[in-house]
Amino acid sequence: MDWILITEQALNGLQFGLMLFLLAAGLTLVFGIMDMINLAHGSLYMVGAYLAAAVMQASGSFLLAVVAALVGTAMLGMALEMTLLRRLYARDHLSQVLATFALILMLNEGVRIIWGDQPLMLNTPAALSGPVELLPGLHYPAYRLLIIGVGLAVALLLWALVTRTRYGAWVRAGASNRAMATAMGVNIRLLFTAVFGFGAALCALAGALLGPLLAVQVGMGESILILAFVVIVVGGIGSVRGALVGSLLVGVVDTASRTLLPALLRQLASPEVASNLGPALASILIYVLMAAILFWKPRGLFPAHG
Amino acid sequence: MAEARALHHRGLGRWTWPLLGALVVLPLVLQAFGLEFYTVVAVRILVFAIAASSLNLILGFGGLVSFGHAAYIGLGAYTVGVLMDAGVTSAWIAWPAACAVSAMAAAVIGAISLRTRGVYFIMITLAFAQMFYFLAVSLKAYGGDDGLPLPQRSVLGFGLDLKDDATLYWVALVLFATVMAGLQRLVNSPFGWLLQGARENEVRVTAAGGRVFALRWQAFVLAGALAGLAGALLANLNGLVSPHLMHWSQSGQLMVMVIIGGAGALWGGPLGAAALLLLEELLSGYTLHWQLGLGAVLLLVVLFAPRGLAGVWRRG
Numbered sequence: 001m002d003w004i005l006i007t008e009q010a011l012n013g014l015q016f017g018l019m020l021f022l023l024a025a026g027l028t029l030v031f032g033i034m035d036m037i038n039l040a041h042g043s044l045y046m047v048g049a050y051l052a053a054a055v056m057q058a059s060g061s062f063l064l065a066v067v068a069a070l071v072g073t074a075m076l077g078m079a080l081e082m083t084l085l086r087r088l089y090a091r092d093h094l095s096q097v098l099a100t101f102a103l104i105l106m107l108n109e110g111v112r113i114i115w116g117d118q119p120l121m122l123n124t125p126a127a128l129s130g131p132v133e134l135l136p137g138l139h140y141p142a143y144r145l146l147i148i149g150v151g152l153a154v155a156l157l158l159w160a161l162v163t164r165t166r167y168g169a170w171v172r173a174g175a176s177n178r179a180m181a182t183a184m185g186v187n188i189r190l191l192f193t194a195v196f197g198f199g200a201a202l203c204a205l206a207g208a209l210l211g212p213l214l215a216v217q218v219g220m221g222e223s224i225l226i227l228a229f230v231v232i233v234v235g236g237i238g239s240v241r242g243a244l245v246g247s248l249l250v251g252v253v254d255t256a257s258r259t260l261l262p263a264l265l266r267q268l269a270s271p272e273v274a275s276n277l278g279p280a281l282a283s284i285l286i287y288v289l290m291a292a293i294l295f296w297k298p299r300g301l302f303p304a305h306g
Numbered sequence: 307m308a309e310a311r312a313l314h315h316r317g318l319g320r321w322t323w324p325l326l327g328a329l330v331v332l333p334l335v336l337q338a339f340g341l342e343f344y345t346v347v348a349v350r351i352l353v354f355a356i357a358a359s360s361l362n363l364i365l366g367f368g369g370l371v372s373f374g375h376a377a378y379i380g381l382g383a384y385t386v387g388v389l390m391d392a393g394v395t396s397a398w399i400a401w402p403a404a405c406a407v408s409a410m411a412a413a414v415i416g417a418i419s420l421r422t423r424g425v426y427f428i429m430i431t432l433a434f435a436q437m438f439y440f441l442a443v444s445l446k447a448y449g450g451d452d453g454l455p456l457p458q459r460s461v462l463g464f465g466l467d468l469k470d471d472a473t474l475y476w477v478a479l480v481l482f483a484t485v486m487a488g489l490q491r492l493v494n495s496p497f498g499w500l501l502q503g504a505r506e507n508e509v510r511v512t513a514a515g516g517r518v519f520a521l522r523w524q525a526f527v528l529a530g531a532l533a534g535l536a537g538a539l540l541a542n543l544n545g546l547v548s549p550h551l552m553h554w555s556q557s558g559q560l561m562v563m564v565i566i567g568g569a570g571a572l573w574g575g576p577l578g579a580a581a582l583l584l585l586e587e588l589l590s591g592y593t594l595h596w597q598l599g600l601g602a603v604l605l606l607v608v609l610f611a612p613r614g615l616a617g618v619w620r621r622g
Binding site for chain 2: 031037039084087088091093094095097098099101102103104105106108109110112113222226229230233237277279280281283284287288290291294295298299300
């Protein structure tokens with residue numbers, strides 16, 4: 001294995017991890033502050049990707065598509081929070097699971113009614129479709145570099161927002177003790193709606209950016225939702241720092257094991273065994289990682305509460 | 307849940323025999339009206355009633371939200387499939403083996419998962435189920451992603467031919483009735499009381515001398531074994547075992563069944579299984595976009611019947 005392949009895979013892992021972080025950040029805040037299990041978080045990601053694809057097809061402008069996806073999904077998220085999810089905060093986790101499971105079904109079917117069964121195509125913007133030579137001999141797609149850049153910028157912004165601003169202080173206060181934060185004059189109701197809308201916008205950003213790399217289709221939200229849950233549990237629920245560490249860990253382990261593990265297996269076993277076992281082992285590795293972390297740290301790497 | 311719940315769970319009482327009688331003659335009635343197809347639907351409901359009841363034992367009575375219950379169903383189904391592939395067709399060997407394999411998996415998974423609490427428990431059980439799912443996908447010798455078609459149904463002997471859907475229905479009905487009778491005894495036994503007590507207040511049960519971990523672990527293993535039995539039946543019903551049986555959405559569906567039926571209510575599992583599967587059957591015959599209707603009905607259940615259908619029943 002040469003260093004070019006390894007660097008390339010590390011960058012891919014970083015890119016995937018940062019996109020996971022966009023989903024996980026919203027999920028961990030909603031979970032941590034509102035104590036609400038939102039299975040429909042992945043559906044917001046799907047809605048964002050569809051909105052981006054539709055606007056891109058209509059207008060031809062990628063920037064406009066991303067902005068439209070962000071605004072549209074944030075509005076949908078806040079509308080859902082104000083009409084439905086707000087009623088669920090006081091209920092037990094089981095009711096929340098059932099209600100948001102119902103939301104997944106309805107959003108999936110709604111998207112299917114509007115855009116049909118066929119996956120939509122979202123093209124890479126023309127200016128970014130080519131590769132960039134990062135180092136002599138190392139060519140990397142410009143679009144993936146853009147994703148890494150945006151992901152890092154959002155992570156930085158979020159870190160500043162949470163640790164350096166008054167709003168961030170409210171969010172942290174809400175996450176560690178909701179009743180006390182209310183008593184100290186934080187309008188938790190409004191904060192919840194805002195956080196939910198913000199989380200939805202982050203989902204849409206991930207959906208719009210990943211759209212050109214993956215197929216925009218019904219059900220795309222569910223597979224990434226499970227990974228996002230793995231991330232926030234590994235990182236510790238309610239902790240944005242934990243979500244970042246967890247995302248990068250899961251992103252790098254997933255990407256690396258998907259490409260490097262089969263190569264490694266090929267040297268140990270027959271090519272047939274390697275090609276059969278490789279992908280499965282790679283998929284399993286994420287869950288082994290999570291089970292191991294929960295075994296030794298039952299509350300995640302960075303517990304937010306107490 | 308703050309309010310106290312009755313520990314004693316009544317069976318059907320004087321309704322037992324009339325209801326059982328009605329269920330016994332159901333295939334004959336369906337045949338008389340030329341609706342044989344629905345016999346298969348009825349078997350599916352019975353199988354999922356067993357599966358949902360096994361989940362209800364730990365989720366409803368034990369307060370342990372397992373998000374990986376489909377793994378035990380899948381393991382049971384794969385046990386039947388793999389044994390049949392090796393030439394073992396007898397139900398008397400394959401079905402107990404399915405229970406045993408699922409129980410062993412539950413024993414290991416439970417011993418590790420029960421160390422965690424709340425959401426972390428949900429996620430670690432999901433993690434183990436995902437491992438089995440991807441393992442099944444990688445088993446190319448047994449069909450991999452496409453699954454393993456069964457050449458025939460299990461052989462029961464005694465002149466009972468499971469190839470006949472009605473016979474399969476009656477066998478499933480006997481198993482279902484046995485499971486429900488057993489569960490009714492179990493949740494009303496000291497074991498069941500302690501299990502429910504630990505759900506309400508773990509510290510107090512421990513202080514009173516209950517060994518909460520062992521208690522929960524035993525319930526977890528039993529639930530796994532019963533899910534394995536459901537899996538063995540499902541393999542026979544479908545004529546196919548595939549990784550899809552262990553997909554996390556299947557675990558989610560089982561949870562939905564238990565919640566809409568009534569978590570912690572003896573009849574929650576069967577009620578939820580029947581309601582969800584019949585609703586699916588009904589809506590999918592009516593419109594292509596049936597999931598929209600199903601989602602709306604589930605939302606209404608959450609908002610207006612927080613204790614599930616069993617709760618509505620009791621109140622009404």
